[in-house]
Amino acid sequence: MPRMIGSGLSRREREIVDILHRLGKSTxxxxxxxxxxxxxxxxxxxxxxxxxxKGHIRHEEDGKRYVYLPAExxxxxxxSALNQVVQTFFGGSLEGMVRTxxxxxxxxxxxxELNRLSAIIEQAKAKDKP
Numbered sequence: 547m548p549r550m551i552g553s554g555l556s557r558r559e560r561e562i563v564d565i566l567h568r569l570g571k572s573t574x575x576x577x578x579x580x581x582x583x584x585x586x587x588x589x590x591x592x593x594x595x596x597x598x599x600k601g602h603i604r605h606e607e608d609g610k611r612y613v614y615l616p617a618e619x620x621x622x623x624x625x626s627a628l629n630q631v632v633q634t635f636f637g638g639s640l641e642g643m644v645r646t647x648x649x650x651x652x653x654x655x656x657x658x659e660l661n662r663l664s665a666i667i668e669q670a671k672a673k674d675k676p
Contacts (some may be wrong), residue, residue: 555602558585558593563602563616567623571606571615 555563558581565580566572572580578590585593594614597603605612616623636642647653655663 554600559597559602562590562593562597563623566603566614566616567620571613573611573613577614 561581562577565577569576569580574587574591574594577594578584578587581590584590594603594605594612598605598614602617603614604617605614607613618626632638632640632643636646648655
């Protein structure tokens with residue numbers, strides 16, 4: 547079972563997992579090419595092996611090549627990471643997170659986005675009613 551993405555990952559491990567989520571699947575060479583200030587190719591291969599041992603990624607064989615993929619779907623990883631942020635910075639309060647995000651001067655939310663958010667909230671209310 548994959549561990550919560552983000553927990554216990556080094557900066558390089560996090561970067562590689564992020565690349566795999568962004569690209570969907572990649573060879574070691576493609577991961578190496580996508581990295582910022584990449585370490586050696588052999589170091590990237592070593593990190594991929596470690597991430598696979600930790601359960602964060604998996605591989606498929608494509609001929610003689612290994613193609614690496616995230617161990618969990620992007621949406622599940624996003625939910626897990628967001629959950630960690632809400633727990634860490636907002637004491638588990640989704641309301642606190644949303645309030646903080648929407649109150650920032652740099653945050654611009656269109657009326658269309660606010661309407662969609664309202665609809666999502668109404669759907670959640672309806673789902674909880676018997």
